[in-house]
Amino acid sequence: MSNPAPASALNGAAFTGYANIREIGPLGMITLRAAPDVAGLAAAITAATGCAIPQMRDIETAGDRRAAWMSPDEYLLIMPHADVPAALDAIAKALSGQHHLALDVSDARAVFAIDGMAQSVLAKLSPTDFAALGPKEMRRTRLAQVPAAFWVEGAPATVICFRSVAQYVFDLLSHAAKEGTQI
Amino acid sequence: MLTLTCPYCGIRACETELSPGYEAHLKRFGPTSTDEEFEVYMFARKNPKGVHFERWRHTYGCGKWFLAARCTATLEVFGTYPAQVSQPPADIIAAIIKKRPDWKGYA
Numbered sequence: 001m002s003n004p005a006p007a008s009a010l011n012g013a014a015f016t017g018y019a020n021i022r023e024i025g026p027l028g029m030i031t032l033r034a035a036p037d038v039a040g041l042a043a044a045i046t047a048a049t050g051c052a053i054p055q056m057r058d059i060e061t062a063g064d065r066r067a068a069w070m071s072p073d074e075y076l077l078i079m080p081h082a083d084v085p086a087a088l089d090a091i092a093k094a095l096s097g098q099h100h101l102a103l104d105v106s107d108a109r110a111v112f113a114i115d116g117m118a119q120s121v122l123a124k125l126s127p128t129d130f131a132a133l134g135p136k137e138m139r140r141t142r143l144a145q146v147p148a149a150f151w152v153e154g155a156p157a158t159v160i161c162f163r164s165v166a167q168y169v170f171d172l173l174s175h176a177a178k179e180g181t182q183i
Numbered sequence: 184m185l186t187l188t189c190p191y192c193g194i195r196a197c198e199t200e201l202s203p204g205y206e207a208h209l210k211r212f213g214p215t216s217t218d219e220e221f222e223v224y225m226f227a228r229k230n231p232k233g234v235h236f237e238r239w240r241h242t243y244g245c246g247k248w249f250l251a252a253r254c255t256a257t258l259e260v261f262g263t264y265p266a267q268v269s270q271p272p273a274d275i276i277a278a279i280i281k282k283r284p285d286w287k288g289y290a
Contacts, residue, residue: 057192071245072191127197140192141200142243 006081009110009166017177019116022156023170027111028084030077031070032091034100044094044102048087049077059138059151068138068149081106110166111158112173118157120183122150124176144172185258190265192245204238207250208270208289232256234279234286236271239263252279 008025015021030048034041042053050062054075059068066078079087084104091102114121119130125143130152133139138151146168148161161169185198194200205228212224229235235255240248250268252261252275261282262275271289279286 057194071247074245127199129195132195139194140244147243 006106009163010170013170015170015174015177017174017179018182019114019118019121019177020156021121021170021173021177022113022115023110023166024113024158025109025111026081026106027109028079028081028087028104029106029109030079030084030087030091030102031105032075032077032100032102033073034075034095034098035073038095038098038100040094040098041100044091044100045075045077047090047094049079054136057134057138058136059153060136061154068151070140070149108163109160110163110169111160112170113156113158114173114177115156116177117182118150118152118155121173121176122152122157122159124183125172126150143169185253185260187239187249187251187260187263189241189244189247190249190263191247192241194241194244196241196244200241200243202240202242204240204248207236207238207266210269234261234283236289238266254283 006026008023010023013023045051045053045067049065049067051060051065051067054060054067054069057069059066064080068076070076077087084106088102088104122128123130126141128139128141136153138149140149142148143161146161146165148159148169150157150159159169159173186195187201188195209224212220233254233256235253237251237253238248239251248266249263250266251263252271253259261279264272264275276289
């Protein structure tokens, strides 16, 4: 039996309001867990994404690939969906013999782009202090009742959530972005 | 509303991004302990009006458990610190004594 082509959670659903919400993807994502002092960690992240190892809370960008800091021992690597197997190989090579975990989690996530006043939309839904947000920061927080992460650097802003709550998050974002509800 | 700074990721997280883990620095008594020790470990909890030490988890952020010292009466936070310690670190104790000179100390 052949595997079906990867599909995004909501088939590219879109909403037009004072900010435009668009489901993007499917994006390739790899969770990389390793203690920060593991030898070859920075090299593995660079080999998989071309990015420097991200500092605390940061997300690094190199073309269409990104590397984000998730927690003191976890990184999220984002890339085109088709490039995941090659990236996993590169990580396995760079970290061979070291205690680590690298896993393809592309299908566990949904991704949204917010074009326009993203901060106004996200501020309605999460307890984030936007004044304290660093220039390259990926903020892990909640959107209403579910965990999510976003970065607003560059346009459009990007929101990541679990695939199982994709519809809920799309509805939240759309409702918050309704024309006439700007804050 | 409590605002605690996560010592692992540095975010000033509001209460709604965190999960409570109740009293900190409990000493576990296992199968070889006496009934009295196990009962105290299992059921007896401090319930002070004033300085208290608690576990919190940064659920909607980095996911790590950390510890916090706060006042139960005023919700004043004295500090937060990583969970890999069996008693409050010296700088937290100093911060508490500075604000609560009559505090009896951690026991």
